[in-house]
Amino acid sequence: MNIRLSPALRTLLPHRLLALGAVLALMLSACVTQGHLEPTGGTLRHEGQAVVLLMPPDVELSELTVGGLVEPNAEWTAQGLSNVNQALADRMRRRKAAMIPYDAPVGDAGRAHDHQQIMKLHRAVGVSIIQHKYFEPLVLPTKKDVFDWGLGPDVQMLREEYNAQYALFVYLRDSYSSPGRVAMMVAMTVFGYGMPGGAQTGFASLVDLGSGEVVWFNLLLRTTGDLRSPEPAREAIDALLAGFPL
Amino acid sequence: MRRLGSVALLVLACSGCATVGPVEDIQPGERPSLETDEAGLWMYMDRMETALATSGRVVTDPALNAYVRDIVCRLSPDYCRDIRIYIVRTPHFNATMAPNGFMQVWTGLMLRATNEAQLAYVIGHEIGHFQRRHSIQRWRDARNKTDFAAVFQVAAAAAGAGYAGSLASLAAIASILSFSRDQEREADDVGFTTMANAGYDPEQAPRIWEALLEERDASDKPEQVVFFATHPSTEERIGTLREQAQALIAKGAPRDAGAEKYKRIVGPFRDEWLRDEFRKREYAETEVVMNRLLAEERQNGDVLFMKGEFYRIRDESGDEDRAIEAYKAALLGDGAPPETHRSLGLVFWDAGRNDEARASFAEYLRAAPDASDRKMVEAYVKELETPQ
Structure with missing residues (x-):
């Protein structure tokens, strides 16, 4: 009776979340198209200055152990999240877009629940986009030449509650090889074997809170970067938001 | 070496x-x-x-x-x-x-x-x-x-x-x-x-x-x-x-099992959870689970009804008769739901016992006049009354 014991349990837990890290790591070495995506012929529809609601960035920093386990690190994650928030705020200020951070409704469990559902839906949609738009073997014939993903009109609740036209969702995973792992990687290279190290992976979407449409999407996959320090975090956000329309 | x-x-x-x-x-x-x-x-x-x-x-x-x-x-x-x-x-x-x-x-x-x-x-x-x-x-x-x-x-x-x-x-x-x-x-x-x-x-x-x-x-x-x-x-x-x-x-330890309270609070969910078990299609295990529940409450019409449901859904050789037997026992027990008649009707119909099927459906509509599937069951009765 433990948390990692059965396949049945895994169907209950948000295994997409577990799988996603693995999928992204795999894609590092696979046939992946890079570059941001926008709806076919789609332009942003807003008047005056755009207001962007920043959904809570889903950030996790981990250490890759000698044996290849990914060990989540709470201290690095707290630091990384703070750097990511700062970098996002700076980025928006530079572009003169107004950004308001998401604030969970206090004392309103129903609303908080609905917001969580939107975040879970976004993650599911994001995973579909990555699988079927970026990963060539899985590109769907009906989606090959179009980009028409969305979260549906329920996201309008966020527009009304936060008075924003768009919502920005950010997902980032960053892992670093432990010193022992680095030594191993070097040793294995000497003997002619490859051994993967840490990676920086993630994706971001901009969602129109009127239509629910994903109006911009980008994927980040690389073996460099470090969210633990402000400067590299800023660089990571610039890379993640490459081609961002605001 | x-x-x-x-x-x-x-x-x-x-x-x-x-x-x-x-x-x-x-x-x-x-x-x-x-x-x-x-x-x-x-x-x-x-x-x-x-x-x-x-x-x-x-x-x-x-x-x-x-x-x-x-x-x-x-x-x-x-x-x-x-x-x-x-x-x-x-x-x-x-x-x-x-x-x-x-x-x-x-x-x-x-x-x-x-x-x-x-x-x-x-x-x-x-x-x-x-x-x-x-x-x-x-x-x-x-x-x-x-x-x-x-x-x-x-x-x-x-x-x-x-x-x-x-x-x-x-x-x-x-x-x-x-x-x-x-x-x-x-x-x-x-x-x-x-x-x-x-x-x-x-x-x-x-x-x-x-x-x-x-x-x-x-x-x-x-x-x-x-x-x-x-x-x-x-x-x-x-x-x-x-x-x-x-x-x-x-050494004289207390022996509180809390069976009554457990049945009162968990009981209302039993049928729903049993149906979840049926969906696993691992019938040998589910049969054991069901028989344990029955051993606790032999006269419980609702559990007997679920026993009938189990055989009706499993539908292996001999299960028709087992289901009919369980439904009949349920109706003699305490608290069998009106749906017992409907299920009995379905099994009779499958077995080609059309008169009994019609009677069971009619009984269901009498016992649950406001049933949401009334129209559907009425259509069954009509179909059964139409000469083949």
């Missing part, structure tokens, strides 16, 4: 060299400090919990949740505020405990327990995992052993014996699993002591394992009973628990 020998020795050493030091029990209200590996594990499980909390599979019924919460608090007033319960609708026997205090109780477990004491024993076992910080111990154990296996792989590669690297990985996995079984034994002890101290009938602890064993023995695919993978042999557990229980009872 000599090389192989030394390799084997190293593989063996792998399971012994990486030991995990003893860990203090968690204190009520304690949170690990941010720089520790334990904080990383908590952070990860916090995320899991947030996702599960909004899952459609969580049973939100307030009375049921309050009941399970009360059991936790009765078992462990100290940890009661640190543990958050999620009743998860899934038709398997299990409960889980995460290091940050989030506990899952699966409906398959609640369906199989026949009284509060049996559920309390399993919950006590989960509290044992929390109290003894088993998750972080297991993580450290896995990390050490996979670290060692990886170092060994490099050494093996250097020696030109790449196959030995895979052997080391296997040894590491086996060793990690055996560590997990030791933890289960420890949690068993805590679970038993906790439930007995709280005044629950100690004899109920082995009962829940006996039930599980009976299911496994009936199963066509015993390996599919997910529970057995990481747990010590059930026979061993039953033996130990029986002895412990007898010793306590001889």
Whole structure:
């Protein structure tokens, strides 16, 4: 009776979340198209200055152990999240877009629940986009030449509650090889074997809170970067938001 | 040959060299400090919990949740505020405990327990995992052993014996699993002591394992009973628990099983959870579960109705007659639902006994005049009345 014991349990837990890290790591070495995506012929529809609601960035920093386990690190994650928030705020200020951070409704469990559902839906949609738009073997014939993903009109609740036209969702995973792992990687290279190290992976979407449409999407996959320090975090956000329309 | 020998020795050493030091029990209200590996594990499980909390599979019924919460608090007033319960609708026997205090109780477990004491024993076992910080111990154990296996792989590669690297990985996995079984034994002890101290009938602890064993023995695919993978042999557990229980009872231990209250609060969910079991299509096991429920309440028309449903859905040779027999017994028992007539009608119809089918459908419409499927059943009757 433990948390990692059965396949049945895994169907209950948000295994997409577990799988996603693995999928992204795999894609590092696979046939992946890079570059941001926008709806076919789609332009942003807003008047005056755009207001962007920043959904809570889903950030996790981990250490890759000698044996290849990914060990989540709470201290690095707290630091990384703070750097990511700062970098996002700076980025928006530079572009003169107004950004308001998401604030969970206090004392309103129903609303908080609905917001969580939107975040879970976004993650599911994001995973579909990555699988079927970026990963060539899985590109769907009906989606090959179009980009028409969305979260549906329920996201309008966020527009009304936060008075924003768009919502920005950010997902980032960053892992670093432990010193022992680095030594191993070097040793294995000497003997002619490859051994993967840490990676920086993630994706971001901009969602129109009127239509629910994903109006911009980008994927980040690389073996460099470090969210633990402000400067590299800023660089990571610039890379993640490459081609961002605001 | 000599090389192989030394390799084997190293593989063996792998399971012994990486030991995990003893860990203090968690204190009520304690949170690990941010720089520790334990904080990383908590952070990860916090995320899991947030996702599960909004899952459609969580049973939100307030009375049921309050009941399970009360059991936790009765078992462990100290940890009661640190543990958050999620009743998860899934038709398997299990409960889980995460290091940050989030506990899952699966409906398959609640369906199989026949009284509060049996559920309390399993919950006590989960509290044992929390109290003894088993998750972080297991993580450290896995990390050490996979670290060692990886170092060994490099050494093996250097020696030109790449196959030995895979052997080391296997040894590491086996060793990690055996560590997990030791933890289960420890949690068993805590679970038993906790439930007995709280005044629950100690004899109920082995009962829940006996039930599980009976299911496994009936199963066509015993390996599919997910529970057995990481747990010590059930026979061993039953033996130990029986002895412990007898010793306590001889000393005049309280014998509260809480069967009546359990039936009152959990009973209303039984049919729904049984139908979840049917959907697994693992009928041999489900039949055992159902017969246990029937043994508790032989005259219960509702359970007899579900027995009929079981045979109607399984639909193997002879099941038509078994279903008809069960439905008829249900109608003679107490509290058979009106749907008994409808199901009886469907089985009669299938068997070509059209007059009886028509009569049963008519009886259903009399017993449930406002049924939402009235129009559909009326159409059945009409079809049965039309000469072929």
